[in-house]
Amino acid sequence: MKILSTTGLKKYFPIRSGVFLQVTGYVRALESTDFEINEGETIGIVGESGCGKSTLGRTLVKIYEPTAGTITYYDPLGASHDISKGLGRDVRQTFRKDVQMIFQNPFDSLNPRMTIRDIIREPIETHKLFDDVAAMDERVAELLTRVGLYPEYAQRYPHEFSGGQRQRIAVARSIAVNPRLLICDEPTSALDVSVQSQIINLLKEIQRETGMSLIFISHNLDVVHHMSDRIMVMYLGNVVESAPASELFDEPAHPYTRALMSAIPSWNPKDRKLAKVKLEGEPPSPINPPSGCPFHPRCPHAMELCHEIKPEPQEVNDGHLCACHLHARADAEVAAR
Numbered sequence: 001m002k003i004l005s006t007t008g009l010k011k012y013f014p015i016r017s018g019v020f021l022q023v024t025g026y027v028r029a030l031e032s033t034d035f036e037i038n039e040g041e042t043i044g045i046v047g048e049s050g051c052g053k054s055t056l057g058r059t060l061v062k063i064y065e066p067t068a069g070t071i072t073y074y075d076p077l078g079a080s081h082d083i084s085k086g087l088g089r090d091v092r093q094t095f096r097k098d099v100q101m102i103f104q105n106p107f108d109s110l111n112p113r114m115t116i117r118d119i120i121r122e123p124i125e126t127h128k129l130f131d132d133v134a135a136m137d138e139r140v141a142e143l144l145t146r147v148g149l150y151p152e153y154a155q156r157y158p159h160e161f162s163g164g165q166r167q168r169i170a171v172a173r174s175i176a177v178n179p180r181l182l183i184c185d186e187p188t189s190a191l192d193v194s195v196q197s198q199i200i201n202l203l204k205e206i207q208r209e210t211g212m213s214l215i216f217i218s219h220n221l222d223v224v225h226h227m228s229d230r231i232m233v234m235y236l237g238n239v240v241e242s243a244p245a246s247e248l249f250d251e252p253a254h255p256y257t258r259a260l261m262s263a264i265p266s267w268n269p270k271d272r273k274l275a276k277v278k279l280e281g282e283p284p285s286p287i288n289p290p291s292g293c294p295f296h297p298r299c300p301h302a303m304e305l306c307h308e309i310k311p312e313p314q315e316v317n318d319g320h321l322c323a324c325h326l327h328a329r330a331d332a333e334v335a336a337r
């Protein structure tokens with residue numbers, strides 16, 4: 001059963017300047033990001049800094065309003081709701097409970113003036129999961145234990161904890177209301193390498209126990225590989241490739257995906273067609289993106305066509321989509337005529 005899907009989703013941030021703060025341009029943070037996530041599934045989202053990963057996560061949980069397109073939310077009974085224009089009263093409560101997000105920096109995301117008990121209790125109270133205080137406190141203790149912390153820590157404040165412990169508290173808070181989907185935006189990148197895998201394993205264990213879905217955002221393809229059923233590769237606001245995790249590693253189709261993989265020391269392509277690709281330079285600005293294929297200024301295979309026509313995602317294999325003219329040349333050339 002699906003939980004969320006998007007169609008034609010775009011997010012542009014206006015750039016304002018001058019005395020009257022007129023809109024003089026847009027940061028095109030999300031351009032083409034159609035996808036869907038099913039119950040129990042883990043989708044990894046990867047791409048370089050600034051490609052729109054966080055914007056996608058934040059747009060999905062309605063921190064940002066989309067500029068265009070549709071986000072469809074499927075409630076636990078399977079009924080679909082278009083939430084792109086706002087959360088109607090009928091779905092607000094269910095959506096807010098079903099879809100949770102944890103952020104990159106556990107130093108910012110926990111209120112420093114609240115005790116751990118109050119931080120974890122807040123969503124439980126908001127969603128009225130328990131009537132009496134004793135039951136709520138019991139749930140807080142249970143959650144702290146689940147994330148590998150002592151229940152006595154409930155009385156303490158965030159500053160008394162390390163980064164890894166704070167991220168465990170953020171995980172406890174996010175799973176307190178039994179969400180069906182947890183969006184994790186680089187949950188380990190602010191942490192010491194030694195604790196990163198502990199948090200990843202914790203999330204995987206919780207997912208196994210609860211059956212919740214995960215969207216796992218990272219700039220590290222290696223981390224995402226171990227977490228995900230499916231991986232979406234983003235470049236300049238576009239999903240350029242999407243495939244089952246193992247297939248993406250065995251048969252990456254997009255030159256950009258291959259370039260990301262080439263940076264992983266353990267990735268050793270046996271197939272000569274999948275030779276390593278060195279990624280040169282920085283991604284272009286999303287304020288003034290290139291014409292045609294967004295990757296063409298850095299792509300070693302760029303053709304004339306790539307400068308003019310943006311490739312649409314095409315199925316290169318069952319459930320494997322790639323937006324590159326190398327994989328759809330015949331169609332694209334017809335379209336170009």
Ligand SMILES: Nc1ncnc2c1ncn2[C@@H]1O[C@H](COP(=O)(O)OP(=O)(O)OP(=O)(O)O)[C@@H](O)[C@H]1O
Nearest residue numbers: 013027029048049050051052053054055056219286
């Ligand atoms: N609130 C905002 N206002 C204006 N521009 C924004 C805003 N949030 C993000 N952007 C811009 O949108 C683009 C995408 O940013 P985003 O944070 O989604 O990228 P990211 O892939 O998460 O990068 P990182 O790996 O560095 O976290 C960037 O150019 C960024 O500067």
Ligand code: SF4
Nearest residue numbers: 293296299306324325
């Ligand atoms: S469409 Fe062209 S420029 Fe874009 S990735 Fe494919 S070959 Fe490279």
Ligand SMILES: [Mg+2]
Nearest residue numbers: 053054055186
């Ligand atoms: Mg980000």
